[in-house]
Each structure stands twice: as C-alpha cells, then as structure tokens.
Amino acid sequence: MTVSESDFDVVVIGAGAAGLAAALSAVEQGCTRVLISEATSVVGGSSRLAGGVVMGSGSRLQQKAGIDDDPSDLFKEYMSLNHWDVAAGPVKRLTARSGETIDWLADRGVKFFDRLIFGGDERKPRSHCVDGGGQSLVNALSAACRSAGVDIALGHRVDQLLTDGDKVTGVIAEGETITADAVVIATGGFGANPELLQKYFPSSWTADWTWYIGADGSRGDAIGFAEQLGAQLTGFDRGLRTLDPHFAKLNEAFLPGWTILLDSSGRRFCDETAPYGILDTLVRARGNRAFVVFDDAALRPPAESADRYRDCYKQVWPNHPPFRPKNYTADLVDENVATGRAKSARDLPALAEAIGVPAETLEGEVHRYNTLAANGEDTDFGKAGKFLLPLSTAPFYAVEVRPATVNMTSCGLRIDEKARVLRHDGAAIDGLFAAGECTGGILGETYMGSGNSLANACGFGRIAGEEAAHAARSGAAS
DSSP states (O other), rough: OOOOSSEEEEEEOOSSSHHHHHHHHHHHHHHHHHHEEEESSSGGGGGGGGEEEEEEESSSHHOOOTOOHHHHHHHHHHHHTTTSSHHHHHHHHHHHHHHHHHHHHHTTTTOOOOOBBBBBSSOOOOOEEEETTTHHHHHHHHHHHHHOOOOESSSOOEEEEEEETTEEEEEEEEEEEEEEEEEEEEOOTTTTTTHHHHHHOOOOOOOOOOESSSSSTOOOHHHHHHHHHHBBBEEETTTEEEEEEESSSSSSSSSSSSSSEEEESOOOOSSSTTHHHHHHHHHHTSSSOOEEEEEHHSSSOGGGGHHHOOOOSSSTTSSSSOOSSSSSSSHHHHHHHHHHHTEEEEEEHHHHHTTTSSSHHHHHHHHHHHHHHTTTOOOOOOOOGOOOOOOOOEEEEEEEEEEEEEEEEEEEEEEEEEEEEEBSSSSSSEEEEGGEEEEEEESSSSSOOOOHHHHHHHHHHHHHHHHHHHHHHHHHHH
C-alpha cells in the first residue's frame, strides 16, 4: 500500500458496534493507521446497552442447528414487512452478508448461544443471542480492535469534518485537526436529544412522557455533519418505540400475555404477545395511544392459577432471565391508581367511563375475549391458548400507554450499498462512509424482529470499513 501523507488511513467517528466493526474491517483490508474517535469516556455507545441479539441468515450456527435458511428469503421478508419502503440496494447487501457477519463476529471472540430464537414473526429463527448481551459483543470487538492496532481516543468528540473541495479529508476533534484518506461516521442516533426527536421522530414525542433507553452520547452528531456537507437525510419519523404506561422509566418490551390491548375507541386489535416491532406499527396506525386492560387476578393470582399467570411471555431468550412484568405488578399498579395514572373500577362500565370509551364497547370486547379464553383459542388475533386467561375478577384496571420509550432512531444519513454517504444531488461524497444508527433508509416502518439494529450496525460497519479501506488505498496510490 502506497504511503499516504494523511495522519491516518481511516478515521472512524464513534465506538459503538458499527464503529468497532468498521475499524476492525479496515485493518483487515490492509490499513495500518486506523483511529476511532469516541465522544464519550467509554467504548460501546448504545450497543453496550443492547440485549445482544443479532439477526442473520445462513450462519454456521443456523446450519449446525439444522435450520435451512437463505439470505434471499430474509431479504424478501424484510422488504415485504416494510412494504418495500426501504432502500432495497443496501438492504439486499446487508441481508446477503448477514449470516457471514454472524460468523465474522464469532471468529473474533463474540460468544453466541447455540439456540436461535424467533426475534419477530419471521418464518425461521434468525436471531442469534450473544452470551453476555450487548456489553459482551462490544468487549469482544474492542479487544479485537486493540489487538489489531486500532487507536481508540475517548472523550474525543468530532466537531467538524475536514474537506478539500468535494472530498472529505479528515476531522476536527476537540480543536485538533486530523487528516485521513477516508472517514466513517458511526455516531449512533439522536435519542438523547429532545430537540431532534421532536423534529425528526415526532411520533415518539409526548412531552413529559418520552424517554430514551440508549446512551447519553446519542445526540445526533451525524445530522450536523449532513448540514455541513449537504448530505441527504432519510427515514423521517422512523425508529423503534415500545409502549410505556408512564409509571416509571422501566423499559418493558413485551406485554404480559394476560393483558388485552384496546385502541382509543375501546376495541381490541392484536395478539398482545406480539413482538415489540409489530406492536409499535399497530399502535402507530391507531393514533399512538392505547389502553392495557387486565383484572385483579393478574396482579394477585389465585394459588391454583399462579403458574399460568407467572408464565405470561412467549419470548424465551437463552441470554436473558425469564421475562417478568416490570410495570404491571401489584405494587406499581396500586401506586399509580392512587396517582390517577392507572384507572381501577369495580365493574367494566365504570372502567369504561374512567378511560372515556363507550361502556357497551368495552363490555363487549371483554365478553368476547373471555369467550375465546373459555374455548382456549383466539380466533380473532391468534394469541396462544396458554395466555388466554379471562378478565373476570374485580377490580378491573386500565392503563393508558403511548409508544414513548425510544429504543432507537432510524432517521439519518442516506447511504448506498457501499455505505457511501450521498449528497442532495445523489452523488456519493468522496471519502465519506457511514454505518449503524446514524444512517437512514435501512430500518423501515416495522422493526424486523429482535436483532435488526445490531445486524445493521455490525453488517454495515463491516461494509463501511472495507469500502473506506479501498478508498484509502486508491487515494494513497493516486
């Protein structure tokens, strides 16, 4: 490789999963001078806080488990779930290499459980669970980067990109000018920035309700870079939200199976045990407001039914303890009945009045649900029979929920299949690449099961690092 006059071959902005994967891949493609510039004092970004599930098709683990899967099937399901309203070219490359990315991670020290799970409602199990969650994945990639000679600068926020004409030539970080033959933006999303949430993810915003589960450093630096360079942003009002009852800041990804979920008119509209990405989409279609309804037996179950009420989640992850209610416990519900955030009534007409829905509608929906429970089959929405417990023990409860817990944002830099950042005129910006949550157009209106975000981060992190290395080599040669 011809020696460049730049300080580094590749500078990566951000040390989450996308940034670590990009830096490591750049080294593996022949770069010897790679820097990660991380704004905060720790490595990992929001990735270290993730559950540690990575989606992939065609991995060795799938093959070992006897799961016959093909990345082309993942691509078709991904596109269909999102009504083809995502960037098909980048998504095709992401899914085509998704199984290979799982193998790449495993070969670099990320430990996966042998058992795969259904992260969403996909046809075959594709969600690979990391032993130790997101922090374990970050630890393995960070160790691999350091072993490969990657420099990692912490507390080193990039304020501006350097340019020479239309080419990005480096960064300015903490007042320091650093030149590079290629730059990868992997700064994460903007969930920690209320102003940007209101502007670019308005459906997530409810004043005094919305909160973010990711890293404090996710404040939308990539959007500032886009403004500087005239880069395209795409994915407006997209991201992943989970339902929040406004009790306490407890992220509850799944609803207990003994609940029923009603829209603002009092109608049931789904299988309440559905994956969180599906629930997010369904609640969005109903005005971003719903009611979780249950009875007192769910909070204080009779001894003979205690096991059924306790075993109230269909999701069973090998890297997670058995799921249990966080918000919907007797203590928290009673506390919030007292504050008025939860409603309680001795009968259904009174509960309907308390939440402002027609009494005959609520009574009818509960009666129909109880009939389904008695028959052991949800012929309306397909909830498994084991979760069909009648709502018949007073008092009854209703809790208004909003999709106000922001898990991730999906509006960001538009990239092509080579992770190149695109200008407003559609041309690729020379020397600039991006990956992970700071990009848009990859994750669509429906989150594709558990593992979509880390698959995107690691998958396009690899692609961005490879392509940046190629650009650095060609730039040095010229």
